[in-house]
Amino acid sequence: MTEKKFYFFANWKMYLDFDESNILANGLAEELKNKSRSYEMTVFPSALALQTVTQVLRDLNIDTGIQNGYWVDKGGYTGEISFSMAQNIGCRFALIGHSERRHQFKESNHDVRMKMENVINNTKLVPVLCVGETQKERDDGKTEEIIEAQLRSAYDGVNWDEKREIIIAYEPVWAIGTGNACDAKEAQSQHERIKAIVKELLPGQSLSVLYGGSVSPENAENYLKEKDIDGVLVGGASAKMDSWLKILAIAEKISKKYV
Ligand code: PGA
Numbered sequence: 616m617t618e619k620k621f622y623f624f625a626n627w628k629m630y631l632d633f634d635e636s637n638i639l640a641n642g643l644a645e646e647l648k649n650k651s652r653s654y655e656m657t658v659f660p661s662a663l664a665l666q667t668v669t670q671v672l673r674d675l676n677i678d679t680g681i682q683n684g685y686w687v688d689k690g691g692y693t694g695e696i697s698f699s700m701a702q703n704i705g706c707r708f709a710l711i712g713h714s715e716r717r718h719q720f721k722e723s724n725h726d727v728r729m730k731m732e733n734v735i736n737n738t739k740l741v742p743v744l745c746v747g748e749t750q751k752e753r754d755d756g757k758t759e760e761i762i763e764a765q766l767r768s769a770y771d772g773v774n775w776d777e778k779r780e781i782i783i784a785y786e787p788v789w790a791i792g793t794g795n796a797c798d799a800k801e802a803q804s805q806h807e808r809i810k811a812i813v814k815e816l817l818p819g820q821s822l823s824v825l826y827g828g829s830v831s832p833e834n835a836e837n838y839l840k841e842k843d844i845d846g847v848l849v850g851g852a853s854a855k856m857d858s859w860l861k862i863l864a865i866a867e868k869i870s871k872k873y874v
Contacts (some may be wrong), residue, residue, distance in 0.1 A: 621654040621839065622825055622846030623866045624743070624783065625853030626682065626710070629661055636664035640671040642856050647675055647863075653870040655846070656863070657708050658853075664698050669705045680708030680743065683716055686726075686733035692762075697786035698730070702738045702785035709740045712769065714747055714788045724768035731769050735779070743782045744769050745827070746809070750789035758787075762805065763812055770816045781810055781822045784848040790828025792850060799837040799844070802826045839869045 616773045631639060640658065657678040660668040669679040681701035685692055688699045698709050711734065712727035727744070734742040746765040748758040762785070775781075785805050790797045813822050826838045827848030838844045852858040 617843070620696070620823070621866060621870050622823060623654055623656045623863065624680075624708075624784070624825060624827075624846065624848040625656070625658045625859060626713075626827075626848055626850045627658065627660045627716070627854045628682070628850055630851070630854040631661065631664070633661075633664050633667075636660045637667050637671065638740075640668040641665075641815060641859060643859070644671050644675055645678070646860060647677070652676075652867070654866045655790055656866070659708070659710055664847070665701065665706065666704045673705060675841075677789050678707040679705070680710060681706050682710050682713065684709055684730065684734075686729040688733075688737055696742055698734050698738050700829070702740050707737075707741060708782075710784075711742050711744050713745045714786055717745075718749070724765060727765070728768050731773060735773055735775060738859050741780045741782060743784055743825075745784045745786050745848075747786040747788050747791075753787070753789060755810050758777065758805070759808065763808065766809065766812050767816065770813065773817075777819060777822065779820075781813060781817060781820050782825065783813065783822070784825045784827045785809060786827035786848065792829070794829050796829035796831070796834050797826070799826075799841055800835075801820060803841035803843055806841070810843055830862070832858055832865065835862050835865045839865070 657680050659680045659682045668846045684698035685695035688697045711730045731742055734740050746762050748761045752761050787797050809824050823845035825843050825846040825848045830847045830849045831852050
């Protein structure tokens, strides 16, 4: 059987406060203890709960990541948290350029590039680059152009160590939080293109591309059957115990087919 590592990323966004995050993390730890897992699970809690959630999940080999960070390690930057600070409390992953950052907080491709360079040069975190087109860009037939520009500006000329993982999340903006998930075949064709572009920019690196945008227990399996979809980045359905456990049951089933 082919070996394929699947990633199940839970982006809790700003859905849960400190207590709610810890209750969900402890509940997951209780459910998942003593169960072997053949997939990678990572939780991205709010920055406020990052340390406590990391401590709760560490013993189960469930990783955590920071949802956003600043590209300078320390200094007079009121309100910011750096990626190296996230690493310091035990995080392994960093989301970079999530569409809510790009569109609601006006992060540019330049900002995304600065973050990518900081994570690569100053930390050991695995950067998870998020790319995707808006509804308007899709309607204007610009999907491929937008994704390619986002990839090139983030990776071109970055000093990447061969041993570091590359993870990209294809998250069409029109599919995020809308219930209007992208068709699995359409996502597959974008993933195939993304892999081809990144292989050209960073040859010889192993690369995983995850799909995100209204993933639910009902549709998750459709994505995971596609050749170039290596996992899912889930928002709303990951911040509730019942829907996340249903997605993890699919994770278990699909991972067993490959390992
Ligand atoms: P959603 O969010 O699953 O709620 O659509 C996905 C994401 O933004 O990462």
